[in-house]
Amino acid sequence: xxxxxxxxxxxxxxxxxxxxxxxxxxxxxxxxxxxxxxxxxxxxxxxxxxxxxxxxxxxxxxxxxxxxxxxxxxxxxxxxxxxxxxxxxxxxxxxxxxxxxxxxxxxxxxxxxxxxxxxxxxxxxxxxxxxxxxxxxxxxxxxxxxxxxxxxxxxxxxxxxxxxxxxxxxxxxxxxxxxxxxxxxxxxxxxxxxxxxxxxxxxxxxxxxxxxxxxxxxxxxxxxxxxxxxxxxxxxxxxxxxxxxxxxxxxxxxxxxxxxxxxxxxxxxxxxxxxxxxxxxxxxxxxxxxxxxxxxxx
Amino acid sequence: xxxxxxxxxxxxxxxxxxxxxxxxxxxxxxxxxxxxxxxxxxxxxxxxxxxxxxxxxxxxxxxxxxxxxxxxxxxxxxxxxxxxxxxxxxxxxxxxxxxxxxxxxxxxxxxxxxxxxxxxxxxxxxxxxxxxxxxxxxxxxxxxxxxxxxxxxxxxxxxxxxxxxxxxxxxxxxxxxxxxxxxxxxxxxxxxxxxxxxxxxxxxxxxxxxxxxxxxxxxxxxxxxxxxxxxxxxxxxxxxxxxxxxxxxxxxxxxxxxxxxxxxxxxxxxxxxxxxxxxxxxxxxxxxxxxxxxxxxx
Numbered sequence: 001x002x003x004x005x006x007x008x009x010x011x012x013x014x015x016x017x018x019x020x021x022x023x024x025x026x027x028x029x030x031x032x033x034x035x036x037x038x039x040x041x042x043x044x045x046x047x048x049x050x051x052x053x054x055x056x057x058x059x060x061x062x063x064x065x066x067x068x069x070x071x072x073x074x075x076x077x078x079x080x081x082x083x084x085x086x087x088x089x090x091x092x093x094x095x096x097x098x099x100x101x102x103x104x105x106x107x108x109x110x111x112x113x114x115x116x117x118x119x120x121x122x123x124x125x126x127x128x129x130x131x132x133x134x135x136x137x138x139x140x141x142x143x144x145x146x147x148x149x150x151x152x153x154x155x156x157x158x159x160x161x162x163x164x165x166x167x168x169x170x171x172x173x174x175x176x177x178x179x180x181x182x183x184x185x186x187x188x189x190x191x192x193x194x195x196x197x198x199x200x201x202x203x204x205x206x207x208x209x210x211x212x213x214x215x216x217x218x219x220x221x222x223x224x225x226x227x228x229x230x231x232x233x234x235x236x237x238x239x240x241x242x243x244x245x246x247x248x249x250x251x252x253x254x255x256x257x258x259x260x261x262x263x264x265x266x267x268x269x270x271x272x273x274x275x276x277x278x279x280x281x282x283x284x285x286x287x288x289x290x291x292x293x294x295x296x297x298x
Numbered sequence: 299x300x301x302x303x304x305x306x307x308x309x310x311x312x313x314x315x316x317x318x319x320x321x322x323x324x325x326x327x328x329x330x331x332x333x334x335x336x337x338x339x340x341x342x343x344x345x346x347x348x349x350x351x352x353x354x355x356x357x358x359x360x361x362x363x364x365x366x367x368x369x370x371x372x373x374x375x376x377x378x379x380x381x382x383x384x385x386x387x388x389x390x391x392x393x394x395x396x397x398x399x400x401x402x403x404x405x406x407x408x409x410x411x412x413x414x415x416x417x418x419x420x421x422x423x424x425x426x427x428x429x430x431x432x433x434x435x436x437x438x439x440x441x442x443x444x445x446x447x448x449x450x451x452x453x454x455x456x457x458x459x460x461x462x463x464x465x466x467x468x469x470x471x472x473x474x475x476x477x478x479x480x481x482x483x484x485x486x487x488x489x490x491x492x493x494x495x496x497x498x499x500x501x502x503x504x505x506x507x508x509x510x511x512x513x514x515x516x517x518x519x520x521x522x523x524x525x526x527x528x529x530x531x532x533x534x535x536x537x538x539x540x541x542x543x544x545x546x547x548x549x550x551x552x553x554x555x556x557x558x559x560x561x562x563x564x565x566x567x568x569x570x571x572x573x574x575x576x577x578x579x580x581x582x583x584x585x586x587x588x589x590x591x592x593x594x595x596x
Contacts, residue, residue: 159503169495173486177509184478188471197467205457211475213511289551
């Protein structure tokens, strides 16, 4: 079995790494938070001293980090992954980062005769815990085939989207649609409630037609119940919208609704909502309207 | 069986009225376009000379008109429905209009001891032809019960949303979500394509998760195939977005994404797209980006 190195044992990385351990993979792990690392070591993993050492002792190196700067640091930094990455090994970054950064990582790995995949996920903490993550993969077909059995220990809907960066592009598209649909559902339910209708009845009436979406179903219900414990945190979605808008700027594409979503998430963070579920976006429109959707019993 | 008057025999009203005829209802019809009226008369309906005469000879009067001004004219105008509406009769407006106008109509009907329902539909021409429309109904429960057998001849998903105006409010919420989701899907697929990924692969990768919607499924495919024959016409969706934004202005609610959708539909009409399917909204973002999503073979 391939020896796996796993760097980044946060809310996502910890359950993902534990699934790999359970499947019998020899695992070498590293996190800046000692306590997170200790738990995975207690379950049978070895501790790596640095990204360099993790890479030097692994056939496959997985990184699961918060954002592009952390990936840049861990991969390109002093005693980083690249300083230890062996020819013939495979570097899989499962963080959600800029597609352009994913391509830089892939290029650097190839320059050392190693392979690389960008493989961001969706499905959140619950998906990580239940090994039901959606995994969107960019990179060479052979590298994807090599990684497939590993992905299958962590996720279910695993799609090879295209070449290096394509996984991050798919994740970016996903986060745009999720954010904009949350905004659309917020505008619709808020206006309906302010106009005097029962927003739960309205949601029921429109759920069977063209307005149907997972967001109307799940986040719409959260809005009606004011169930804003996460779920997917506002601060993470703002980060992902920044990736989309930065990429759009690089490429000269105007994204008016995505920009609105990012602004409202910024406002929500300024109002103390960073740790809430992203469906709490609706509360910023409520604030602007000086009106709150009545809670219902659905 | 109740005698039904049907005013407005356009792309929607004609097939709807024909279903009522097939079900055996005695029908008196009226349209400003003589040829539309002739076809329904050939199928067994009588012609009414004016809204007044149609109302005077009917137990239930249905109107299916383009917009609020037409409903105002037909209901409140000279020789309008109200001048002929009998006590105990039922006025059902199935047009998509301002909720505030729907309430005015209901109030006027009640002042003449008649009942009224606002019952806008979604599902388009195909839904009207196949009698599979979704019908969102506002008005008194007894009036809804009386109308139910009639609605069942024209639609399938029939929901009593609340009091007068609630049907229009639900329709407004529906059109907001549909428009904003189209914009979100447009932004996502355009950015993905410009970033170098295959947008069809991206759509496939994200369809199973939180980004899932009927719009991603149906309108997303239209965008990838550039299949912009309607469907639901741009000019009609712009009209519906104007209803939502006017209502939002009346009520002091800010709808940033809906405003973007309305602006882009305006631009599309200025560019000759009034008769296209509303998924053609994506072409305005393409114009701004000076880049077109490549057509694919999906």
